[in-house]
Amino acid sequence: MRKSSIIFFVAILSLLSVAGLAKSKLIFAVHWSDYQVEGVKDENGNVKVKGLRQYVEEYQKLNPDIEIEIQSVPFDEYLKRILISHTSGVIADIYVLYSLWGVQLVDSGILDQVPKDIIEKIKSDFVRAAIDGATIDKAVWGVPVEVDNYALVYNKKLLQEAGFNQPPKTWEELVQMAPKLTKRNPDGTIAQYGFAFLSGWDSAVVHPYLALLYSNGGRFFTDDFTECLLTSKEAVEALEAQLKLFKNGATDPAASVWNFPAGKIAMMIMAPWYETSLKLGLKDQYEQTVGVAPIPYLKKPATTGYTWFIAVDSASKNKKAAWDFIRWMTLQNAGGFTRMGELMAKNIGAIPPNKMDIGFFKTELDDLYTSVFVKELDNTYQEPNVAQGQEIKTILMREIIEAWNGRKTAEKALSDAKTKIDKILAEFYK
Amino acid sequence: MTNKKIFSRHRSFERNMGAGYLFLAPALIFYSLFFVYPVLFSFTVSTKRWNMLIPLSRARNVGFSEYAYLLKDEMFLGVFKNTLLYAIITVSFTIIIALVLAVLINNAKFSVLWRFIYFAPVVTPQVAIGTIWGYLYRPSNGLLNSILGLFGFKPVYWLTDPNIALFSIMATAVWAGTGGSMLIITAGLKNIPQDYYDAARIDGAGPFKQFLHITVPLLSPTLLFLTATGFIGAWQVFDLPFTMGRNAPAKSVMTVSWYVYETAFQSLRMGRASAGAFLLFCVIFAFTLFILWIFKRGGIKGYE
Numbered sequence: 001m002r003k004s005s006i007i008f009f010v011a012i013l014s015l016l017s018v019a020g021l022a023k024s025k026l027i028f029a030v031h032w033s034d035y036q037v038e039g040v041k042d043e044n045g046n047v048k049v050k051g052l053r054q055y056v057e058e059y060q061k062l063n064p065d066i067e068i069e070i071q072s073v074p075f076d077e078y079l080k081r082i083l084i085s086h087t088s089g090v091i092a093d094i095y096v097l098y099s100l101w102g103v104q105l106v107d108s109g110i111l112d113q114v115p116k117d118i119i120e121k122i123k124s125d126f127v128r129a130a131i132d133g134a135t136i137d138k139a140v141w142g143v144p145v146e147v148d149n150y151a152l153v154y155n156k157k158l159l160q161e162a163g164f165n166q167p168p169k170t171w172e173e174l175v176q177m178a179p180k181l182t183k184r185n186p187d188g189t190i191a192q193y194g195f196a197f198l199s200g201w202d203s204a205v206v207h208p209y210l211a212l213l214y215s216n217g218g219r220f221f222t223d224d225f226t227e228c229l230l231t232s233k234e235a236v237e238a239l240e241a242q243l244k245l246f247k248n249g250a251t252d253p254a255a256s257v258w259n260f261p262a263g264k265i266a267m268m269i270m271a272p273w274y275e276t277s278l279k280l281g282l283k284d285q286y287e288q289t290v291g292v293a294p295i296p297y298l299k300k301p302a303t304t305g306y307t308w309f310i311a312v313d314s315a316s317k318n319k320k321a322a323w324d325f326i327r328w329m330t331l332q333n334a335g336g337f338t339r340m341g342e343l344m345a346k347n348i349g350a351i352p353p354n355k356m357d358i359g360f361f362k363t364e365l366d367d368l369y370t371s372v373f374v375k376e377l378d379n380t381y382q383e384p385n386v387a388q389g390q391e392i393k394t395i396l397m398r399e400i401i402e403a404w405n406g407r408k409t410a411e412k413a414l415s416d417a418k419t420k421i422d423k424i425l426a427e428f429y430k
Numbered sequence: 431m432t433n434k435k436i437f438s439r440h441r442s443f444e445r446n447m448g449a450g451y452l453f454l455a456p457a458l459i460f461y462s463l464f465f466v467y468p469v470l471f472s473f474t475v476s477t478k479r480w481n482m483l484i485p486l487s488r489a490r491n492v493g494f495s496e497y498a499y500l501l502k503d504e505m506f507l508g509v510f511k512n513t514l515l516y517a518i519i520t521v522s523f524t525i526i527i528a529l530v531l532a533v534l535i536n537n538a539k540f541s542v543l544w545r546f547i548y549f550a551p552v553v554t555p556q557v558a559i560g561t562i563w564g565y566l567y568r569p570s571n572g573l574l575n576s577i578l579g580l581f582g583f584k585p586v587y588w589l590t591d592p593n594i595a596l597f598s599i600m601a602t603a604v605w606a607g608t609g610g611s612m613l614i615i616t617a618g619l620k621n622i623p624q625d626y627y628d629a630a631r632i633d634g635a636g637p638f639k640q641f642l643h644i645t646v647p648l649l650s651p652t653l654l655f656l657t658a659t660g661f662i663g664a665w666q667v668f669d670l671p672f673t674m675g676r677n678a679p680a681k682s683v684m685t686v687s688w689y690v691y692e693t694a695f696q697s698l699r700m701g702r703a704s705a706g707a708f709l710l711f712c713v714i715f716a717f718t719l720f721i722l723w724i725f726k727r728g729g730i731k732g733y734e
Binding site for chain 2: 254
């Protein structure tokens with residue numbers, strides 16, 4: 001090979017490596033679906049509602065030295081992605097994290113400490129439930145991006161047909177109304193559920209129960225997490241309140257909340273993110289059919305909630321760049337709102353936890369569906385950030401389902417759950 | 431023979447040994463990399479408290495405490511019982527039904543078409559099978575309950591009744607697995623010489639006696655293969671119970687692989703999950719040896 005050719009190749013390689021080195025690359029892992037990342041587009045491919053990609057491109061234009069790669073992983077695979085990436089050493093720099101996973105990630109030293117200015121902004125600008133969600137051992141570990149809570153979603157038409165003009169306010173009213181809203185097939189199976197739970201998904205089982213527990217004045221754990229309080233009178237009463245619906249025939253373990261758009265469910269407890277599915281399922285019947293109200297209470301109005309927060313991996317090589325991007329995306333005023341707030345309210349259909357965004361996106365958040373969830377933020381008790389949160393949640397789900405199936409009494413199911421959960425707590429808190 | 435000659439032969443043997451190992455090397459490397467190493471790694475992990483988020487070297491050593499926990503854990507013992515039941519019932523029924531179908535189809539008209547029909551579920555993904563059967567099993571308006579209703583029977587909660595759900599999943603597994611076994615048995619049937627049947631017929635043996643005294647004994651090696659591989663697969667079953675049984679109380683439908691998966695990736699207890707996987711490996715190994723021993727006692731050889 002000629003000398004000039006060698007010099008040429010070396011020069012090209014040097015240029016390429018300098019160009020490569022000049023840019024800081026950030027990997028941003030999210031659990032969002034395609035349209036939430038790429039934006040909602042019309043048939044010609046024009047963006048109607050911005051997705052994460054459009055915000056990232058905007059940031060890259062403003063900061064040519066930063067390159068952001070979005071890695072979208074389905075929710076079911078998301079925690080596995082984090083685990084495997086840490087085992088293989090190919091980590092993401094920025095994560096959007098479910099609050100329940102937080103304790104384990106913090107204890108393992110995975111999350112970077114949040115800069116002080118960001119903590120101050122979070123404490124002053126965000127709703128309490130979301131701050132609680134991002135707080136682990138009294139420290140804030142990320143910027144909340146999405147807060148979800150639960151409300152009663154009911155079928156207005158079915159209630160009216162049964163002679164009810166209002167949804168129930170108390171749980172007792174709900175227990176009285178539900179059998180009248182239940183219809184059976186000739187073979188005895190339920191054709192129309194007065195009330196529907198969902199057996200196969202931990203959140204759909206545990207969160208509505210926790211809402212009733214808090215409504216009954218109960219608590220899940222002691223403040224120091226050394227003991228589970230599921231055998232308290234309030235906790236047992238809360239599960240017995242659910243069991244009344246099984247005993248009076250208004251529901252059964254085969255019920256599924258996903259049948260609501262088919263007009264087969266009169267009442268259910270649901271989260272804000274189900275709005276889009278309801279609109280798609282019910283189409284022009286949506287407004288006439290869907291009603292939302294606070295969860296009927298036992299002793300006081302209460303609901304439960306959970307948070308997603310954005311955090312930086314402590315092993316990231318570009319922590320400063322990552323936090324700068326998070327500041328721009330989640331905290332910077334973009335004209336009376338934050339960009340993340342806009343993404344949540346307009347595209348993802350979740351409640352943005354920043355008070356400024358809640359005030360700004362009135363059209364999106366004050367509709368017949370989401371407005372109730374927003375109002376209920378004041379009554380929202382955050383799902384506790386406890387060590388082995390997912391394992392504990394699964395244990396409680398299993399025991400609740402045992403009770404729903406009549407295989408255990410409420411007292412026995414919760415006592416068994418407590419025994420198992422206390423063993424886990426003893427591993428981590430004593 | 432002179433010493434020189436002996437020495438020369440010895441050296442030649444040594445050279446050939448080296449060449450032999452060289453030829454074996456690809457298989458040995460593959461086997462070590464994809465079997466020995468994972469098993470040893472899994473065993474090492476099973477003695478640690480590790481959540482995959484920290485380096486394994488930093489994980490606390492807990493000895494055999496995870497094994498002790500599992501052997502006392504009501505849930506693990508329950509899922510172990512479920513898996514044992516699942517393995518015994520699905521493998522037995524699959525092989526018996528496949529054997530009968532193979533014999534019936536072997537000499538039937540359009541045998542290729544029948545084989546295709548019965549084999550179709552084998553190439554269908556298990557998740558798709560689970561979803562389709564989920565519709566058939568629906569308590570309200572499901573096909574099975576509609577048929578039961580025609581005969582005046584009460585509806586059955588196929589996938590949510592804790593006493594029935596596992597059996598419903600087993601029925602689906604038998605349906606899905608019969609075609610594959612049937613095809614292998616059909617291949618075995620083709621190897622049985624027709625003379626035996628002709629001789630038996632001349633001696634006055636009817637179809638049932640021919641089946642019992644010619645077909646079954648001569649198919650024994652095939653049946654041994656199907657039993658051994660069937661049990662290995664059934665012990666590891668994950669997808670069908672996971673897709674179909676999620677609405678039933680977990681204790682009534684969960685299998686060991688599902689338990690291991692959940693312990694690893696939801697509870698982040700990789701040590702306990704590895705201990706569970708290692709116990710499963712030991713059970714499958716022992717169970718397979720047991721099956722081979724039973725067949726050997728019956729005069730069937732071929733896998734020693």
